[in-house]
Amino acid sequence: MRSLRALRGLRAVTSTALSEYAEVATRSLTTVPDLKSVLREKIPEQQERLKAIKKQYGSKELGKVTVDMTIGGMRGITGLLWETSLLDPEEGIRFRGYSIPELQRMLPGAKPGGEPLPEGLLWLLLTGDIPSKEQVDALSAELAERGKNIPAHVDTILTDLPPGTHPMTQFSIATLALQPESRFAQAYAKGTPKKDYWDPIYEDSMNLIAKLPGIAALIYRNTYFGGNKIPHNPNLDWAANLAHQMGHDGEEVYELTRLYQTIHTDHEGGNVSAHATHLVGSALSDPYFSFSAGLNGLAGPLHGLANQEVLRWLFDVTKKIGQEPTKEEVEQFVWDTLNSGRVIPGFGHAVLRKTDPRYTCQREFAQKHLPDDPMFRLVSLFYEVVPGVLLKQGKVKNPWPNVDAHSGVLLQYYGIKEENFYTVLFGVSRAIGVLSQGIWSRALGLPIERPKSITMDALERKLA
Numbered sequence: 001m002r003s004l005r006a007l008r009g010l011r012a013v014t015s016t017a018l019s020e021y022a023e024v025a026t027r028s029l030t031t032v033p034d035l036k037s038v039l040r041e042k043i044p045e046q047q048e049r050l051k052a053i054k055k056q057y058g059s060k061e062l063g064k065v066t067v068d069m070t071i072g073g074m075r076g077i078t079g080l081l082w083e084t085s086l087l088d089p090e091e092g093i094r095f096r097g098y099s100i101p102e103l104q105r106m107l108p109g110a111k112p113g114g115e116p117l118p119e120g121l122l123w124l125l126l127t128g129d130i131p132s133k134e135q136v137d138a139l140s141a142e143l144a145e146r147g148k149n150i151p152a153h154v155d156t157i158l159t160d161l162p163p164g165t166h167p168m169t170q171f172s173i174a175t176l177a178l179q180p181e182s183r184f185a186q187a188y189a190k191g192t193p194k195k196d197y198w199d200p201i202y203e204d205s206m207n208l209i210a211k212l213p214g215i216a217a218l219i220y221r222n223t224y225f226g227g228n229k230i231p232h233n234p235n236l237d238w239a240a241n242l243a244h245q246m247g248h249d250g251e252e253v254y255e256l257t258r259l260y261q262t263i264h265t266d267h268e269g270g271n272v273s274a275h276a277t278h279l280v281g282s283a284l285s286d287p288y289f290s291f292s293a294g295l296n297g298l299a300g301p302l303h304g305l306a307n308q309e310v311l312r313w314l315f316d317v318t319k320k321i322g323q324e325p326t327k328e329e330v331e332q333f334v335w336d337t338l339n340s341g342r343v344i345p346g347f348g349h350a351v352l353r354k355t356d357p358r359y360t361c362q363r364e365f366a367q368k369h370l371p372d373d374p375m376f377r378l379v380s381l382f383y384e385v386v387p388g389v390l391l392k393q394g395k396v397k398n399p400w401p402n403v404d405a406h407s408g409v410l411l412q413y414y415g416i417k418e419e420n421f422y423t424v425l426f427g428v429s430r431a432i433g434v435l436s437q438g439i440w441s442r443a444l445g446l447p448i449e450r451p452k453s454i455t456m457d458a459l460e461r462k463l464a
Ligand SMILES: CC(=O)SCCNC(=O)CCNC(=O)[C@H](O)C(C)(C)COP(=O)(O)OP(=O)(O)OC[C@H]1O[C@@H](n2cnc3c(N)ncnc32)[C@H](O)[C@@H]1OP(=O)(O)O
Pocket: 301, 302, 303, 304, 306, 338, 342, 343, 344, 345, 346, 347, 348, 349, 350, 351, 395, 396, 397, 398, 402, 403, 404
């Protein structure tokens, strides 16, 4: 039933009786229209739609820009077109209109009722359709094939870096080291016309996404296991292959990896990693350049690196006041952190004004699989205490936890203890969102990004 509903969304199927199609699809994977074919069919319609929006609404206002907004990191300015997801401050993220709980029900899992396979989310972000299990399995197989070999020079470059190089530095460098493979750079150099850009951008994006589990595992095994590598397993799905090549096997850790890799993919267009990828891509830098730029932004402690910071902070608590602190001790610890001029990692958000649904679904995973874990209990205690303290302090616009407040504790439980590595896992997932949008940005022919800036002198002259 689920696969029939999903197939219904495919334009390629419209001329074929659904029951007949479903039967053929279950007989042979090769008859399922592949992701690129489905996407190719959708592009002209969306190009026309954008043209019509420009024609009809091009001169309408979306809001005003105040000096506070200009000084305050452009907060509240709607200045980007981003198709793959939309963030509601109260409700949280929706991917192509679907909330996380909806996707946990609707996207195919490795087994019925399991966590969504990130390949399914990739399909959804690119096409707007919920894929069938057959389509997801075919995409898994395609990614496994595209990702099975990491060029040897990437390992050489990484192992030549000084010991102690942060895994995010390695990740950004490894991504750039793949850039010579760019099909888009080659196609552009040959004079490919603008209308065809999306095709080599698609190829680069899929090749890069496919290779990321191998790259991340390479960094992990080089950094923490003396370079003792574990080969790619062509029979595993994309996320399970990531855990497997890192050396963490078992159905539960695979399920966590599938969930983690699904929920971190996309958070509309204005967050630092998405915006950086989009900005650099708008200059027609290829996906390797643009995603590497996004990773450099994700590596900041106010953005993706906060998951590493949360873990360190939790360890700090346990070192100072033990594994089972009281509410009062935690409250004091939070005040001490604030009074020392630091932020509480994992809390607050630039747009969200409620608990992040990505936090909630990780909490539900923990309640199901590790309800008695002491670190989970500690995280839950912080959930009870921190918002009240932040509200009392009166500075933050959102006192609630974000995605980064929870992820590290789950990873710790399954033996992924190296917190410096956590942002790499975030980055692997983020590729799915930002590169999907990158394909659409080129398909829609979006222009180079170039907002206007202003000096204080000019501001005073203009407004005095
Ligand atoms: C995947 C992600 O990127 S999710 C975010 C991950 N980052 C973190 O968890 C780091 C902690 N959180 C923060 O630093 C912030 O909440 C951010 C960066 C996420 C958002 O920043 P903003 O949009 O500027 O938040 P907001 O408007 O609420 O900030 C107002 C004030 O409260 C402070 N504040 C915001 N969050 C916190 C926090 N968690 N702890 C202490 N102070 C905070 C800000 O630093 C700012 O102080 P200032 O006026 O002295 O400059």
